[in-house]
Amino acid sequence: MNSYLRHSLLTSSSVQKNYAHRLPAACDLSLVSGPCIWEKEINNALLGCDTGYFSSYPLPSQDKELIEQLADWEGVPSDGIWLTPGADAAIEFVLGRVLDPGDTCGILIPNFPRFTIVAQSLPGVKISYFNDISEMPTDLTIAVICTPNNPSTKEIPESQIRSHIMKNPKVLFVIDGVFDWTASYNLSTLCYDYPNLIVLKSFSKIGLAGLRLGYIITNRDNCRDMQTALSPFFVPPMVQKIGKAIVEHLERIEEFKQLLDDRFHKVQQRLGDRVERYSSVPFYLLKTECTSSEAVEQLFQKGISVVDGIFFQGLAKNTVRVSIGTPDQNEQLFRMLAELGI
Template identity: 25%
Template sequence: MAYKINGKLRGLKPYVPTQEITGVIHLDANESFLNLTPQLIQDAADAVQNTAFNRYPDPYAADLCQAFGNYYGVNATHVTAGNGSDELISLLISNFLMKGETIVTTAPDFSMYTFYPKLAETNDVEAVKGNSFSITPQKLIDTVKKSNARMLLFSNPCNPTSLGFTREEVVQIIESLPDVLTVVDEAYMDFWEQTQSVLGLESRYDNLVILKTCSKMGLAALRLGFSVSNEKLTGLLHSAKSPYNVNSLTQEIGALVLGEKKCLQSHIKQIQQSRDSLLHGIEEILFRYPGAFQLYRSCTNFVTFRFPEAEQLYTYLMECGISARQFPGFLRITAGAPAENQAFLAVMESFFHKKSTLEKGG
C-alpha cells in the first residue's frame, strides 16, 4: 500500500516572496532601504571572528533579550527570542491551542496568520474588515465570543492595510476577553507613536503576548523576532521552543545593533520621512486624478491604496522594473530610498495619465 500524504499537507502551498531580480527596485517586502552603518558592519564582522563555532548558542539568548529589554524599556525576563517572529507565531498557535480549538484573525492581515492554524489542525475564523479597512474593537470582541475562540491574533499597526488600533482600543480588547490569549503583533509599531504600543502592559494581563521583529528596522537578514509576555507565559514559551532556536551569530549581531539605539532611531526617522514623502507624492497623483483610487493614511513603513485596476498597475510596475505587493483589489508599496520613491511615483503617474487619456478617447 502506497504512502499517502495527510489531509493537512495536501494542497499546501509555500509562501512565495518576490524574487530578487537584478535591476528591479524592490518595494514589495517592507524591508528597510537602509543597511547598517559601516561601523556596525565592522563590529558585526568582529563579532563573527570571536564566535565559538564549535559551541551551541545560549538557549535563552540572555544577552540578546537583555539588549531588547534595554532598547524598549521592558523586563528582559519577559522576553523570548525567536528565529523571526514567524517561529513565535507558529509556536503560539501549535502549543497554546489544542486540535480543533479556534483562533480568530482579522482580514486582511499578515497571510501567515491563516497558514499556521492549518498545520496545527485548529479552526481559523476571520473577522473581515470593511471597505475602509477598519474594524471596531467591539466587532472583533463579538466575533471572538461568538466563535468561542481561545486565541486572537492581529497585527497592530496592520500589514497590509497600514492602519492601527490605539492603545486604548487594544486594552479594551484584552480586558473584554480575559479567557482568550490575545496576541498583538507590533512588527510595525516602531513607525507609529510608541505611546500606542502595549509593551509594558504584559505584567498586568495574563492573557497578553506582544510580538516584535527586527526585520523592519534593517535586520531582515538575521531573521530575529521577540515575544513579550508575563513570566508564566514566557516560561511556557521557553519550554515549548526548540533548545537552540536562535543561532549564535544572530544573537551576537542582534544584541550589538540593539545596543545602538541612536543609530536605529535615526534610521526609523529616515524611513518615516520616506513614507511621508511617498504618501504625499501619491496624494498629489490622486489630486490630479480625483476618485482614481482610495488612499489610506499610513502609520507603518509602507503605503496602501485600493482600486479595481490594481493588477494592471502591478503588471505595469513590473514591466518598468519596480516590484510592489499585490493583493486582491489593492497594492502595498514599501517606502524606499528617495530615488526609488521618485521612480515609483513617475511610473504611477504614467499609468494614470494613460488610463485617463484612454477614458477620454484620446
C-alpha cells in the first residue's frame, strides 16, 4: 500500500522507529521523569475543577497567572514565556518555524534523539553534529545544546555557553533545559542578555510526565514568532490549573533533588564505577559487560526496559541509560544484572 506521508518522513532511521514504537515492560526504567512528590498539589487542583474546564474554549488560552508565576521563578519577563504541551511539542514548534530547506541544524552530541527526528522530518534540512561546543560550525541556522545533558548527565559551563552565543549572533541557540530544575545555574536568565536564544523547559522531569506541560523562554519577539500559524488551544485549562498548583510550591524541588540523590547513592553502592551521573538528573548511565543491544534485549526478556545507548549519537559503546526507579524497581535491576551477568 502506498504511503501518503511526505518523503522527508519516510525514513528508515532506527532511532525514529525505536522512539515511536517503544515496547512496554513491567519494570520500566527507560522513560525518564523521576518520583512524583506532588500528590497533594494535584489533588487540590483537581478538586477545584468544574465543568467549565472542559466545556468551553479557554480565553485567554494561556493562563496569565501561571505565566507570571513561572516568570517570577525563572527570573525573566513574562512576555517571553509561552506554554507548550511538553518539551517534545516545543521542539517541533521551534525547529519547524525556523528551519527552511537548505538550512543546517547543528546538534551537540550526545543529545536527546527527538531533535534529530524532527530535523530529519523537515524537507531539505541538513544536520551537522559536533562533539564539543568549541567545535561548533559557524554556518548553522540553529545550534541545539542540551545541559544538563541527556544522556551524559554532564553540564556545560555557563561561561562557555555565553561565549559561543556572543560569537555567533546570527545562529539561534536552542537549549534543551528540561533538566535545568536541578542544574548548578539558571539557563533562563541568559535570555535577558541574548536575543538569539530559546530555552526549552518541561514539568515532565520533576515527576510530572503525564501532565504534558512545558514552556519556552526567550525574548518577546521570538515568543510571538514561535506561535505563528499555530492553534492557541493546545494546553488544556485543567493542565494549566495543575501547573499553577505545582509552581506555588516549587521550593519542593530541593526535596525532589535530594530524593533522587539518595536513591542514586544506593545504586552506586551496588553497581560501583559501572555507573556515571554528574548532575542531579533522574537517570544515570550504566556500562554493560556485553554490547548495549544485547543487554537491552536480555533485560527486556526479564521484564525490565532501559534505553540502548546506540540511539544517542556520540555516546560511548556498551552503555545504556537507566531511569532512577523506585527502590523496588532498582532492586529488580540489580538482581537481573547479576543473574544475567551483564
